[in-house]
Amino acid sequence: MIGRMKYMTTLGFFIIVFMANGIFVQASSFKDIEKLADKIQQEVLDLTNRGMIKGTSPTTFSPDAPITRGQVVVMMGRYIEKNGIAVVDKYWERTDRFIDVPTDLKDRELLKYSTLLHDIGIFKGYNLRLYPNKPITREEMALTLERLMVLVREYSLVDYAYDLKSHVVDLQKASEEARPYIEALNALGISDVRIFQIEK
Incomplete structure (x- = not known):
C-alpha cells in the first residue's frame, strides 16, 4: 500500500496500525478513494466519521498527497485526546513548545496538539522547531509510531x-x-x- 514514494501518504501506516477497528461504514462523499482496496476505504470512512481525519475538500480525500508533520500531529493528537490516553495541558494556549508553532497561530488544533505531543514525548522537533508544513519522512514516521505504540499499548x-x-x-x-x-x-x-x- 505504501508504494515507493519518497514521503508517507495521507493513508500511511499510521491508520493501519492504530485506527482500524472493523466497523463497517456506508457510502462516502469522497470521490477519490474508490480506487483503494475496500478495507482501506472502510478505514478512511470510519476515521472520518469519528472525527480523526478530514478530507482536503467535502468530496476529496487526496490519498496520494504527501502528509505533513503538522497533519500527523493533529491526527495523533485527536486520537490520544478522544481516547483519554493523555490530557492536554490546560495552559496550552499560553506557552508554545515550538518556535514555529507560536501561541497566536491561526490553526488552534495544531497548537493544541503540538503541545500535547511535545509534552508526552512523541514529537520532539528539531532545534525547538516542529516544521509542521514539511512532509514527514518514512524514518520520522517509524520513530513517531514507535513512541505512540509504547504510549498506547505499552x-x-x-x-x-x-x-x-x-x-x-x-x-x-x-x-x-x-x-x-x-x-x-x-x-x-x-x-x-x-x-x-x-x-x-
Missing part, C-alpha cells in the same frame, strides 16, 4: 515483530535509533517495501 513495534523477518535493504541509511522500528514495520507487513527510501 509494547514496542519490535515486540510485535518478534521473530518475523525484515526485507529492508537500505537500513544503513537510517539513524541507529530508527533502525529496529523500520525493520519491525517491514517485518509486520505494514511498510512492505524493500527500499525504505530513508532521507537524510
Whole structure:
C-alpha cells in the first residue's frame, strides 16, 4: 500500500496500525478513494466519521498527497485526546513548545496538539522547531509510531515483530535509533517495501 514514494501518504501506516477497528461504514462523499482496496476505504470512512481525519475538500480525500508533520500531529493528537490516553495541558494556549508553532497561530488544533505531543514525548522537533508544513519522512514516521505504540499499548513495534523477518535493504541509511522500528514495520507487513527510501 505504501508504494515507493519518497514521503508517507495521507493513508500511511499510521491508520493501519492504530485506527482500524472493523466497523463497517456506508457510502462516502469522497470521490477519490474508490480506487483503494475496500478495507482501506472502510478505514478512511470510519476515521472520518469519528472525527480523526478530514478530507482536503467535502468530496476529496487526496490519498496520494504527501502528509505533513503538522497533519500527523493533529491526527495523533485527536486520537490520544478522544481516547483519554493523555490530557492536554490546560495552559496550552499560553506557552508554545515550538518556535514555529507560536501561541497566536491561526490553526488552534495544531497548537493544541503540538503541545500535547511535545509534552508526552512523541514529537520532539528539531532545534525547538516542529516544521509542521514539511512532509514527514518514512524514518520520522517509524520513530513517531514507535513512541505512540509504547504510549498506547505499552509494547514496542519490535515486540510485535518478534521473530518475523525484515526485507529492508537500505537500513544503513537510517539513524541507529530508527533502525529496529523500520525493520519491525517491514517485518509486520505494514511498510512492505524493500527500499525504505530513508532521507537524510
